[in-house]
Amino acid sequence: MIRLVATREIRAFFASPLAWIVLAIFQAILAWIFLARLDAFLGVQAKLQNILNPPGVTEWIAAPLFSAASMIFLMIIPLLTMRLIADEARNQTLTLLLSAPISPARIILGKFLGLMAFLGAAIMLVLLMAFSLLLGGKLDFGLLFANTLGLVLLAASFSALGLYLSCLTPHPFLAGIGGIGALLGLWAVSFGSGGFFQAVSPAPHFERFNQGLVDTGDIAYFSLFMILFLTLSIWQLEKR
Amino acid sequence: MDMPDPSLVLHAQDLRRSYGGRVAVDGVSIELRKGEVLGFLGPNGAGKSTTMRMLTGNLMPDSGAVSLCGVDLFEKPLKAKERLGYLPDIPPLYRDMSVDDYLKFAMKLHRAKTDALVETKARCGLGDVGKRLIGSLSKGYQQRVGIAQAIIHDPDVIILDEPTAGLDPNQIREIRTLIRELGDRHGVILSTHILSEVEGVCDRVQILHRGRQVYCGEIGGEQRSIEVGFNNPPSAIELAGIAGMASVEALSPNLFRLHPVEGLDPTESVVRLASERNWKLQRISPARNSLETIFAELTGEAS
Numbered sequence: 440m441i442r443l444v445a446t447r448e449i450r451a452f453f454a455s456p457l458a459w460i461v462l463a464i465f466q467a468i469l470a471w472i473f474l475a476r477l478d479a480f481l482g483v484q485a486k487l488q489n490i491l492n493p494p495g496v497t498e499w500i501a502a503p504l505f506s507a508a509s510m511i512f513l514m515i516i517p518l519l520t521m522r523l524i525a526d527e528a529r530n531q532t533l534t535l536l537l538s539a540p541i542s543p544a545r546i547i548l549g550k551f552l553g554l555m556a557f558l559g560a561a562i563m564l565v566l567l568m569a570f571s572l573l574l575g576g577k578l579d580f581g582l583l584f585a586n587t588l589g590l591v592l593l594a595a596s597f598s599a600l601g602l603y604l605s606c607l608t609p610h611p612f613l614a615g616i617g618g619i620g621a622l623l624g625l626w627a628v629s630f631g632s633g634g635f636f637q638a639v640s641p642a643p644h645f646e647r648f649n650q651g652l653v654d655t656g657d658i659a660y661f662s663l664f665m666i667l668f669l670t671l672s673i674w675q676l677e678k679r
Numbered sequence: 680m681d682m683p684d685p686s687l688v689l690h691a692q693d694l695r696r697s698y699g700g701r702v703a704v705d706g707v708s709i710e711l712r713k714g715e716v717l718g719f720l721g722p723n724g725a726g727k728s729t730t731m732r733m734l735t736g737n738l739m740p741d742s743g744a745v746s747l748c749g750v751d752l753f754e755k756p757l758k759a760k761e762r763l764g765y766l767p768d769i770p771p772l773y774r775d776m777s778v779d780d781y782l783k784f785a786m787k788l789h790r791a792k793t794d795a796l797v798e799t800k801a802r803c804g805l806g807d808v809g810k811r812l813i814g815s816l817s818k819g820y821q822q823r824v825g826i827a828q829a830i831i832h833d834p835d836v837i838i839l840d841e842p843t844a845g846l847d848p849n850q851i852r853e854i855r856t857l858i859r860e861l862g863d864r865h866g867v868i869l870s871t872h873i874l875s876e877v878e879g880v881c882d883r884v885q886i887l888h889r890g891r892q893v894y895c896g897e898i899g900g901e902q903r904s905i906e907v908g909f910n911n912p913p914s915a916i917e918l919a920g921i922a923g924m925a926s927v928e929a930l931s932p933n934l935f936r937l938h939p940v941e942g943l944d945p946t947e948s949v950v951r952l953a954s955e956r957n958w959k960l961q962r963i964s965p966a967r968n969s970l971e972t973i974f975a976e977l978t979g980e981a982s
Binding site for chain 1: 735736737738739756757758760761763765767769770771772773774775776784785787788789790828
């Protein structure tokens with residue numbers, strides 16, 4: 440049943456122009472950053488050789504690429520999640536799901552996994568770009584793994600939050616703007632503050648993945664973030 | 680809850696629901712048996728759709744109970760919903776899917792038999808539009824897809840909220856025939872504000888007004904009446920003397936409403952006497968159903 444909902448969601452994504460436009464913009468921006476970093480790296484490569492323990496190509500190009508991807512996700516995930524439930528509520532198609540023998544938890548998980556499959560494809564594209572560096576050098580696979588894991592966890596957390604906002608209102612636009620606002624706010628509270636704000640903001644947690652540090656604390660943070668908002672979504676759908 | 684009567688497919692008791700202080704549904708109870716079409720009649724805003732949303736698990740009632748085939752809808756929602764097919768007032772269609780894909784999705788959602796698709800499409804007259812996108816279909820076809828979705832898993836209870844709204848007369852007739860057929864094997868609840876629809880397809884009718892149930896009865900069980908007009912009218916007493924007449928109401932000097940004795944039809948006697956006694960029969964509309972009268976009396980003061 441979860442797979443049924445997820446499959447329909449994936450097909451709906453690829454049938455809508457929004458998804459393709461989002462993927463195209465995502466890829467175009469990342470390609471630009473990739474090329475700019477590559478250019479910079481080639482410029483300083485000669486000097487780097489004089490340094491003891493110089494930063495490698497993965498650190499110089501791939502890590503900034505993932506960092507940029509995380510910022511773009513912050514903008515586009517709310518746009519992708521906004522219609523998940525809100526649109527169905529507005530078009531009355533939610534009735535089909537709610538009067539069928541399928542539990543709200545399965546509806547939410549199906550939608551969530553459908554979106555994650557789509558975002559998974561986007562992350563694959565980032566990875567492929569990084570892998571293209573293998574043509575001219577060696578890659579630090581550990582760093583690449585940490586970045587990929589971080590980006591997947593970040594995407595899952597942002598999706599769960601967006602999905603919850605989509606459950607709250609029948610207006611996709613409100614859910615989208617609310618999602619971008621909430622995520623930007625959460626991201627921003629980490630700047631110039633410490634303690635509590637550092638702990639709640641996703642920014643420092645992702646940054647450690649970005650540097651190649653796989654910390655169980657950070658994994659737990661994103662997992663809790665995701666579970667919290669998925670639970671809230673299920674609860675919201677049951678309450679209707 | 681124990682169900683002593685196995686033919687009872689839907690049982691709703693004392694449903695209540697208010698929206699922010701305004702009571703939308705106030706103490707509605709429904710019993711539906713297999714092989715029966717129940718008409719749910721009421722003016723717009725009487726609480727028909729709200730009641731149906733509660734019967735289908737789309738809206739929690741403030742109080743009351745619903746059971747489908749003996750399974751409580753609020754305690755075991757998934758098991759109860761297996762028995763249910765529902766067409767809301769706005770058909771729940773994914774416009775970007777083809778008819779076939781959509782119906783297959785609905786089938787899997789309800790765990791229906793895999794061979795139901797072709798049969799259901801034929802029943803709903805969708806045989807030749809399977810590949811088309813739902814968004815590109817006319818309203819009539821979209822409505823049929825909505826009905827197909829509600830019956831594809833052969834549910835015991837079928838709930839249709841204004842299934843003929845927005846259709847042309849031919850489509851309305853087809854849909855009514857289909858509903859009548861469905862009523863033989865399933866329990867069907869049909870909401871509408873069209874009286875002739877209730878008279879045409881329903882076995883029983885429940886009238887809702889301002890969230891309350893104001894009438895419940897069999898179709899055809901009501902007293903039928905005849906309206907006659909004469910250019911040279913006899914006296915009301917003379918008309919009341921005709922065999923099989925229970926009472927006569929004079930609507931105007933020329934126009935009378937005749938109430939026959941239950942089970943008798945005095946139309947022929949009236950026509951024969953009119954020509955014999957030169958009353959100059961102007962018009963006669965036989966067996967005018969008094970459902971309209973009941974409806975008007977119970978809900979007329981709505982304004």
